[in-house]
Amino acid sequence: MYSMRGKGPKMSETQMEMVGRAAAYIKARQADEADGPVTLDELASHCGLSPWHLQRQFKRAMGVSPREYEESLRLERFKKGLRSGAGVAAATFEAGFGSSSRVYERAGAALGMTPASYAEGGRGAEIRYAVGESHLGLVLVAATPRGICRVELGDDLGDLEGQLRAEFPRARSIARDDSGLGRYLAEILRRIAGQTPRRDLPLDIRMTAFQRKVWSTLSRIPTGETLSYGAIARVIGQPGAAQAVGQACGANPVAIAIPCHRALRNDGAIGGYAWGSQRKQALISAEAAALTSEGRGRSKKTVSG
Template sequence: MGAPTKFRAMSPTQRWQAVLARDRRFDGAFVYAVRSTGIYCRPSCASRRPRRTQVTFFPIPEAAEREGYRACRRCHPADVIGGDPAIALVREAARAIAAGARPRGDARRLTRAFKRVLGITPRAYAEARRLDRFKQELKRRKQVSPALYEAGYGSSSRVYERTDAQLGMTPARYARGGNGVGIAYVTVATVLGRLLVAATERGVCRVALADNAGILEQDLRAEFPNARVVEDKSGKLHGWVTAILAYLEGREPDLDLPLDIRATAFQRRVWQELQQIPFGQTRTYAEVARRLGQPTAARAVAQACANNPAALVIPCHRVVRAGGDQGGYRWGVERKQRLLEMEVTSPSRQEPQTPGRVRTVK
């Protein structure tokens, strides 16, 4: 027997060694995808080896394509015909599912092959495909509802069930069997206009700024059409609101509140990266992209900032354009300007540790 053909029997280290060795025996056993280029290859591809941290392995080409990777034009990884009939069966079925069709053939045999090659059932695979389409659609649009329908979900309550564990940063049950999740909110006056803080029982789901409470409430209800949205009269949001107000006065540099928000995988990475930027400092969109290991993704970073649901808590105002331009802000560029000024002049400001690389405004 030659090399093992079972992807799942190999450790990531074994796969990586096969890639480093350009070992042809593993062609057909798996493909590797490179995040920085968006391309996937067979193990023996003659192209330059990527950094290990950039690499993700997939058992079949269709699974890499599912994640948005394109086949390498040099090694044509999708054309490899492996010796394992289960892999061929799974690949054919995966292509049918991707095309929106039902896979043909004996259902039990197909299920066995799927479990062996991909570790999941054909049904779970089809569900995951739909979730991918939904996430892609979400990236393109801000509004949730049209994305749900374009991804083939019948009702919005169902998608939240399905995606609950898979989309959120700390996932919310935005709907449970048709019952809306409870969202409490308050609005208070601040130096930057009206501030809204909204939360589920798990954490803050929205922090927003606007000129008046009416706009904030309207936007909140539009964002969560199936939720029970009520103004909080009990004072349970008081602690979080107090922390945010203290931050706005420059007295609370580390705004660390529990979040309950939806995010695509990329948004989550961007937002987590933003939370690493110290109070009083800024980064450019390109710097954030580089830190994520995706140097060409500056525009996608800007897009993720524009979709930030939690102003201030996720400090997207600390991301600016290169060359000193402060860039856009979901809640108004004037507010961004004032926030940056407040942080820079606050006694809570932390001095940049590497002054050459870190930009501060003014």
């Protein structure tokens, strides 16, 4: 979920408070199950700002527009409904999507699979996980026998383990195995430190065709370099899909293994990151520093084609 980040020139307490009021209003409207989405004019009137200023301040603080923030809340509500055992139709209604076609269009892209598949909650899977420490905090790497299915970053072990179990509520087993997953964890920690990958990591994740294109492109961005959402959209042959590229980055379930931290907003700003914008900046800085210390004795890679 998104949190205030305040990149660029420091925002005043009044500005941050105003953005907080706007976010709280959006949450309250969804909790009250009010009809229809919150319009920008309505939100601006509530906060006493012009729509233009509210949009600008909100995106600066949260990394997303008010509309994108509202959609993220709706998606989380939908996912919660699916994990609780509600059918797709019931979860659709409760989340306020309005129609199943809208769910498959919007939620499907963010889930990386159809809502029906997500509702299976990893049914029957045997999942092991390992936990390590880095300059970013704790790192949890989870895998099935087929490959890595989750990489999470955080500060609290209980929270990380809870998130893993919440994502796979119907798994046959979820058990810690630091020894068995040691090689996976070591490779992730190596990458977090800014070093170039030593080996490929097998992944066991679901993705849409669009996400496959985006994530494949992300994986070809050389360590220490970045691309804008718009540039990635052009690389995959869909120049008008910059916003969808950002959504695909946000849906990445395996931090670091798929380096979505190397994707920036079109204006060069850090942009959102599922594990926090400060971690994203730290990753980019670590990679740049490691690249400088190593020198560039290898030929430069490209991400084209």
